[in-house]
Amino acid sequence: MEQHYDTLAAWDHAHLWHPFTQMQGFAREELLIITRGEGVFLFDHRGNRYLDGVASLWANVHGHRRPELDRAIQDQLSKVAHCTMLGLANIPALNLAHDLVEIAPPGLTRVFLSDNGSTAVEVALKMAYQYWQLRGEKQRKRFVKLKDAYHGDTLGAVSVGGIDLFHAIFKDLLFPTLEAPNTYCYRCPEQDRCHQQCLTALEAVVESHHDELAAIIIEPVIQGAAGMIAQPSGYVRRIRELADHYGCLLIADEVATGFGRTGKMFACEHDEIAPDILCLAKGITGGYLPLAATLATDDIYRMFLGEFDEFRAFFHGHTYTGNPLAAAAAVASLALFRSERLIDQLQEKIAYLAARLADWVEHPHIGDIRQRGFMVGIELVRDKASKVPFPVKQRQGHRVILAARKLGAILRPLGDVIVLMPPLCISLTELQELLDITLAAINQAGSA
Numbered sequence: 204m205e206q207h208y209d210t211l212a213a214w215d216h217a218h219l220w221h222p223f224t225q226m227q228g229f230a231r232e233e234l235l236i237i238t239r240g241e242g243v244f245l246f247d248h249r250g251n252r253y254l255d256g257v258a259s260l261w262a263n264v265h266g267h268r269r270p271e272l273d274r275a276i277q278d279q280l281s282k283v284a285h286c287t288m289l290g291l292a293n294i295p296a297l298n299l300a301h302d303l304v305e306i307a308p309p310g311l312t313r314v315f316l317s318d319n320g321s322t323a324v325e326v327a328l329k330m331a332y333q334y335w336q337l338r339g340e341k342q343r344k345r346f347v348k349l350k351d352a353y354h355g356d357t358l359g360a361v362s363v364g365g366i367d368l369f370h371a372i373f374k375d376l377l378f379p380t381l382e383a384p385n386t387y388c389y390r391c392p393e394q395d396r397c398h399q400q401c402l403t404a405l406e407a408v409v410e411s412h413h414d415e416l417a418a419i420i421i422e423p424v425i426q427g428a429a430g431m432i433a434q435p436s437g438y439v440r441r442i443r444e445l446a447d448h449y450g451c452l453l454i455a456d457e458v459a460t461g462f463g464r465t466g467k468m469f470a471c472e473h474d475e476i477a478p479d480i481l482c483l484a485k486g487i488t489g490g491y492l493p494l495a496a497t498l499a500t501d502d503i504y505r506m507f508l509g510e511f512d513e514f515r516a517f518f519h520g521h522t523y524t525g526n527p528l529a530a531a532a533a534v535a536s537l538a539l540f541r542s543e544r545l546i547d548q549l550q551e552k553i554a555y556l557a558a559r560l561a562d563w564v565e566h567p568h569i570g571d572i573r574q575r576g577f578m579v580g581i582e583l584v585r586d587k588a589s590k591v592p593f594p595v596k597q598r599q600g601h602r603v604i605l606a607a608r609k610l611g612a613i614l615r616p617l618g619d620v621i622v623l624m625p626p627l628c629i630s631l632t633e634l635q636e637l638l639d640i641t642l643a644a645i646n647q648a649g650s651a
């Protein structure tokens with residue numbers, strides 16, 4: 204095994220280029236090779252067991268090797284693994300479209316399938332843009348985004364992104380957008396005098412550009428990659444009202460928040476609103492296979508109808524759009540949501556998580572804890588009183604996750620924000636273990 208491991212590690216260093224990773228430092232760390240999963244655990248090449256504390260990048264819902272999902276994929280595999288959706292349909296994709304419309308916020312009746320979160324967003328942006336072109340309001344070309352927004356890594360998604368560290372270098376390749384402040388209350392200079400100035404600023408941007416706006420795009424309820432920036436109750440509703448008032452579309456990117464993550468099936472439900480376009484991915488297949496969906500209203504869909512030679516069709520599609528294996532996993536995942544009453548079952552775990560995290564607020568290196576359902580961000584600071592962060596070079600978040608790894612949990616930070624986002628199926632005992640490990644890792648990482 205050791206020999207085998209050394210060979211594989213050498214191949215990693217020689218050939219693999221890992222995403223969002225400074226490869227120079229990475230090659231100096233011990234490479235963890237995951238060989239199998241079981242429930243909320245992953246196992247490495249040595250047989251060590253780790254709690255999957257970030258649900259394999261925020262995607263896993265029902266655990267690894269979940270028999271119902273395994274079986275659904277195997278059954279479909281015995282029929283056909285892949286066939287195109289360009290001009291054809293397949294049974295899992297049809298079932299999935301039907302099931303998604305049943306559970307989606309009201310009015311979203313059309314399902315456009317693709318294969319990852321970024322493509323779900325690309326589809327949404329192009330759909331919104333073409334909608335206004337077809338409708339004859341050709342000046343409606345611009346998108347409003349929030350500061351620190353993250354909608355994926357393809358260029359359209361990056362254009363509506365707001366994280367300078369990831370996005371600034373590509374700025375010459377991007378289309379121009381309008382940006383409004385986000386709800387980063389912890390570092391807001393107006394925190395003690397909050398009159399929702401961020402919302403007022405957003406309203407001002409929308410008001411002054413309303414006649415040229417195609418859509419406002421948001422991650423509703425909590426911005427994930429921004430560092431788990433939670434929004435106050437009613438915030439999403441206010442944005443819905445704003446979009447309605449000025450007649451532009453609202454795109455809700457629920458790639459991260461969808462499928463139970465915030466404690467409801469979709470985050471938009473917290474404010475009882477429906478977007479015009481909804482982007483879904485990650486948890487859609489229970490975290491098994493790449494698949495995404497962009498849902499739209501009938502009003503949007505109908506705008507694309509016309510005679511063949513009017514060329515109003517939506518000219519977008521991917522080779523693996525509606526892949527039957529992935530769609531079969533998604534259908535099986537949604538069936539589990541129903542049969543296990545997963546959202547109901549989740550509430551006790553969310554409350555437990557909140558209660559345990561509340562005990563950490565006095566910790567000298569925890570500046571802020573932000574939680575919406577099963578999405579948690581713990582912001583580490585060097586000095587609690589002044590909120591001074593750790594020096595970037597220290598990579599405090601990374602130190603914590605390396606310590607957590609030794610203690611038996613896999614985490615992935617966002618800078619110095621420690622993210623907790625376990626599979627929704629995690630038991631209370633496992634959740635307790637994850638929290639114990641996380642706190643111990645924060646302590647072990649120290650402050651020097």
Ligand SMILES: Cc1ncc(COP(=O)(O)O)c(C=O)c1O
Pocket residue numbers: 319320321322324353354355356422427428456457458459460484485
């Ligand atoms: C809100 C949001 N949108 C889009 C994406 C992009 O998804 P993918 O990584 O599947 O392209 C992500 C990924 O983290 C996300 O959090």
